[in-house]
Amino acid sequence: MSHINANPEPQERHDDGRPRAPRAVVGSHRIEEEIFGRAFDGRVVRRIWAFVRPYRRQVAISVTAVMVFTAMQLAIPLVIRYAIDDGMAPDAAPGTLALIVAIFAAVIGVNYVASRLQEGVTGRVAENVLFDIRRQMFAHLQRVSLSFMDKTEVGRLMSRLQGDVNSMQEFLESSILSVGDILLLFGIVFVMLWLDWQLGLLVLAMLPVLFIVRVVWLTRARAAFMAAHEANSITNGALAEAIHGVRAVQGMDRGGLNYDLYADLARDNYRKHLRSSRMAQVMVPVVDTLTGIAMAAVVVVGGAMVASDRIEIGVMVAFLFYIQRFFDPIRSLTMQYSVMQRAMASGHRLTEVLDVEVSVEDAPDAVALGPDDDASxxxxxxxxxxxxxxxxxxxxxxxxxxxxxxxxxxxxxxxxxxxxxxxxxxxxxxxxxxxxxxxxxxxxxxxxxxxxxxxxxxxxxxxxxxxxxxxxxxxxxxxxxxxxxxxxxxxxxxxxxxxxxxxxxxxxxxxxxxxxxxxxxxxxxxxxxxxxxxxxxxxxxxxxxxxxxxxxxxxxxxxxxxxxxxxxxxxxxxxxxxxxxxxxxxxxxxxxxxxxxxxxxxxxxxxxxxxxxxxxxxxxxxxxxxxxxxxx
Amino acid sequence: MTDTSDTDTSDTDTSDTDTSDTATSPTPHGRDRVLRRTAAIDRDKGREAVLRITRMTLQYPARVAVALIATVAAVLTQLSIPVLLGRAVDQTQAVADGTGGADMLWTTALILLAVSVARGLFTLIQNYTAESVGHALAYDLRRAIYDKIQRLPFSFHDRAHSGDLITVGMLDLEGVRMYFSTALVRTVLLVLLIGIGAWLLLSTDLLLGLLALSFVPFAAWRSSVTQLTLRRTWLLLQERLGVLSQVMEENLAGIRVVRAFAAADHELAKFDRASNDALKLSYSRIDTRVNSSAIMTLAFFAAMGLVLLVGGRQVAAGEISIGALTTFLTFMTLLQMPVRQLGLMVNAFARASTCGARLFALLDMPLEVDDAPDASDLKVTEGTLRLDNVGFTYTGEGQAVSNISFEARRGETIGIVGPPGSGKSTLMHLIPRYYDVDEGAITIDGQDIRDATLSSVRRAVAVVQQDAFLFTTTIENNLAYGDPYAADAQIREASASAQLHDYVDSLPEQYDTIVGERGVSLSGGQRQRLSIARTLMLKPAVLIFDDSTAAIDAGTEGRIRHALRDYAEDRVTLIVAHRLGSLKHADRILFLDKGRIVEQGTHDELLALNGRYSALHDLQTNPDTKIPEAAQ
CATH class of the missing domain: 3.40.50.300 (P-loop containing nucleotide triphosphate hydrolases)
Structure with a gap:
């Protein structure tokens, strides 16, 4: 190694003559932690509940608000139905329509209050719980044994204090709101069956189809989303490395090779994002097709029923309205499943930190060293x-x-x-x-x-x-x-x-x-x-x-x-x-x-x-x- | 409703929060920083940036055209659904009244189904191609940013905060990426939807049409104002969360100091201040969001109530059909979501203009140190380094070095000493063209290094830095950083010369051990030895040690020097050191003070001079001050 390497010829041969790839990577692939856990872990939920407990009154208020809000959402197409069937009929008593519209006004008034309470109170509770968990963890880390701190990377603890508490917040917020989704789903099912059980069943036949498609889709879609997310953090990691190590890179003239390696990462990231985007969008025509089938069924069968006086025309209109809202709760609920899995994995890691033993504690009868004590x-x-x-x-x-x-x-x-x-x-x-x-x-x-x-x-x-x-x-x-x-x-x-x-x-x-x-x-x-x-x-x-x-x-x-x-x-x-x-x-x-x-x-x-x-x-x-x- | 896919968020700006990897640690003090996150973007720059992004999207004309055509088709199919539903209701009534046949309903139902499927497909194409344009743009920009960062000279990186650069490469890139799909395409969608829809409704019934559309201006205004407010507070919140995470991170990293001073209470108080600041802002964000979202819902339903009342009267009076009323009502539900999301569109424009302005500011940054237009590779023949009257001034500061002249021939070792701040490092950074000299010239074999390509200069001059950046990868990859094609034997040899091999050999994974930020942590001395070894691999014509043995004990340093005797024969070696023992063997020693050479000569000559050097020597050899250097 004593010649001057002024015009470097990359020595692309192995010692035994085989061509070799450069010993080079950009960015370090981080070891991703387990992101999804079981969807429900009783122990974790109990621990988290301890943090929610102080806010149980607010939680009760927001759950109530969610229920009222959902009821109002259900009521609106019904009010429209009565407005059509009773208020607009040629033989309707004068003032009926005005009365029904007044009821409508009352419903939207209640809806307004409920929606404010629901979003506002839920949001605040979730924020509070997030900050409380974080504070307790931080305070706990001030007391745990130093050997734990020596063994544990700061970055790891930081991701507990940030990422993991955030996913608990998301979980809490979306859990309360998904009470509304469940209610809305059951509510729509109930109201449809109540309006007309045969027409209702016909429309509801779409539900299991969507549900199955959704579940099959979810696993594949999630793999695609995760892959895109991971490719993104790898690419960003490589960029961060280039920024932090820029002096070393320029000093050793590695810019060219690094650019090629980075371009490969960026291309991979690009492809994975396109795939993830395709996966996300593919559900759109599925849902639209199912909606179309349901609407067509209501038009044909419902139309025939109206013609034979089995149902009133307002019922048919109400059905058409419900169908528009029908698939929303299913979408949120299937998403909630992932949120829960993520939250359980995070919650598990949080409790691990909260449970780290405090090995050095003041004795119950500990005395305070004072200025009178000597300094030996x-x-x-x-x-x-x-x-x-x-x-x-x-x-x-x-x-x-x-x-x-x-x-x-x-x-x-x-x-x-x-x-x-x-x-x-x-x-x-x-x-x-x-x-x-x-x-x-x-x-x-x-x-x-x-x-x-x-x-x-x-x-x-x-x-x-x-x-x-x-x-x-x-x-x-x-x-x-x-x-x-x-x-x-x-x-x-x-x-x-x-x-x-x-x-x-x-x-x-x-x-x-x-x-x-x-x-x-x-x-x-x-x-x-x-x-x-x-x-x-x-x-x-x-x-x-x-x-x-x-x-x-x-x-x-x-x-x-x-x-x-x-x-x-x-x-x-x-x-x-x-x-x-x-x-x-x-x-x-x-x-x-x-x-x-x-x-x-x-x-x-x-x-x-x-x-x-x-x-x-x-x-x-x-x-x-x-x-x-x-x-x- | 159909354009809300799972990855799309409705009333929130969570797209902004996809920043799990950014290290945005705001530094509150006002050092002259380039590309500051918090710096205001001037309005013209923002507008220019938006235009430039728009122009850039036209690099993908096919995809842009497909996206726009699909948008138009999606709008048209979407708008035909309320019309078809209205017609179905009217036909049903006709069938009931005996004025029409059931086959009409079949036709309408089939058209409805076909239109639904078409709507789904067009929406898919619209969303997917729009996103793919964004991703393609991001792919290009990512590479451009990476390349730029690698090329920007040290003088830029001295002033740029790495957190700000990372933010440009991640957050600002996202802002630009989202522009096409959330700003441009959404605008087209909304304009068409509202425009054609309004024309349709108003031409059917002027009054009812006006009532149905009455919520649109209010909701659009509300949503825009809210989103802009949310964006402002989001940026502020990120800043506060940055402070909070800094408090936590420093606490954990400095936990020994915290424990040593029994400062847990002090730290908790600091945490609470930062935490409460962030929580307060989170509250206000929730309030902003809730206020606006609830009032928009109220406005929407109020308009619907009016349509119901007035339309109901007209139906009762036989002026319009129930079907027409249904059309009005379903059209309103169709319009609700996009109008509420208008704020997101406004937000996307705002984001694109600030993010774009910052991103282009980076990409357009002139390269202060760059290849001259007619630059050719440096040709190293004799290997003679010459500095002629070199002077250099950092921007905005006094002259750092001036009037430096010396020559060094192959095989020579030059030592450089001087008090802190005397310009030693600055001088060393001029030789590999980390900075360009302001006065005089540096030549290698008679060629001005400013006339040679940067790459060839960096190959010819290598610096072992004071504080070496290690890449998070294996020791082997770190060693081969500047010569990734090197044979294993060469790597081992360099490692042995730098007295690193024995240590590496004692590790369980030896040369495959991961080091760096997320790897095995090395002591200061080990890092420096690794840095020396990787620089040896470059075989430069000029090898510079820039105070790079401070953490290595004198004994080990002596062994390194011994191992490099042959290596040093083939090149010029410059050594900056505090320990005079490291320099004794040098052929010449330069004593620098205030940027000038004040004494020069061999060790013995300088001692005989009885000047600054000899005073420093006395200071170091006084046994009551410092352990004497290891015997040579």
């Missing part, structure tokens, strides 16, 4: 594993007295981060105890623990919002001046003032308009404002330019002043300034002491130091064995 941290024989069968910490003992700074060092996977998480009681230990301020962390409230301990994570996470909001974050008590004071103390004030708007400058998503070093300083300021007695800090590993680096070191010293500090250290300066160094390896404390003591010991720490490893994380895999071999 102690691990007593702690054994812990995210999976209890595979402990990552074994009998760890360590302690930091008030005001002390303890540095934790050790290779990746040695358990440093787990120790940090335990101090804050992100997880509960399996054996032993973690003591903060002399209390077992399980005996104090999480809220007070949070105030007692400030944490700085390796990856500084900032929120969309102003610089001021970000630094203050949850420390509502801090005034603007205090925030600015803290920012000055960590040396971030100068660059904040250089931003357009200063402290009111908006930070992009994740603080994208700041450099990594600047984000780190902001997160230091945030911890300083929180003013906790204990500071837990995971030092960043990435190399930052030396100028910022120096600032960060200074800020760190400010931050640790007067506090108990537990630092996962990567920088030698940090380690050497610590009162004590704890060396972890494979979940055990292997060495402990200050820099000089550890150097004297001539163990793991000393050999790391001698070898000038840039970071204690990047040990060769065989380092331990090598070390042991040398020691023995």
């Amino acid at each position: 941290v102690e691990f007593r024989d702690v054994t812990f594993g995210y999976d209890p069968n595979h402990p990552v910490l074994h009998d760890v003992n360590l302690s930091a007295k008030s005001g002390e700074t303890v540095a934790l060092v050790g290779p990746t996977g040695s358990g440093k981060s787990s120790c940090m998480a335990l101090i804050h009681r992100f997880y509960d230990v399996q054996k032993g105890a973690v003591m903060v301020g002399g209390h077992d962390v399980r005996d104090v409230t999480q809220e007070s623990l949070g105030r007692h301990i400030a944490m700085v994570l390796q990856e500084p996470f900032l929120f969309t919002g102003t610089v001021m909001d970000n630094i203050r974050y949850a420390s509502h008590w801090a005034s603007d001046d205090e925030v600015i004071e803290a920012t000055k103390a960590v040396g971030a004030h100068d660059f904040v003032m250089e931003l357009a708007g200063g402290y009111d400058a908006m930070l992009d998503e994740r603080g994208g308009n700041l450099s990594l070093g600047q984000r780190q300083l902001i997160s230091f300021a945030r911890a300083l404002v929180a003013d906790a007695r204990i500071l837990v800090l995971d030092e960043a590993t990435a190399n930052i330019d030396s100028y910022t680096e120096l600032q960060i070191q200074k800020a760190l010293q400010t931050l640790l002043k007067g506090r108990t500090g537990l630092v996962i250290a990567h920088r030698l300066a940090t380690i050497r300034n610590a009162d004590r160094i704890v060396v972890l390896q494979q979940g055990r404390v292997v060495e402990e002491g200050d820099h000089y003591a550890l150097m004297d010991r001539n163990g793991l720490y000393a050999s790391l130091y001698d070898k000038n490893y840039a970071s204690f994380d990047d040990l060769p895999n065989n380092f331990t064995q090598e070390q042991r071999a040398r020691a023995t």
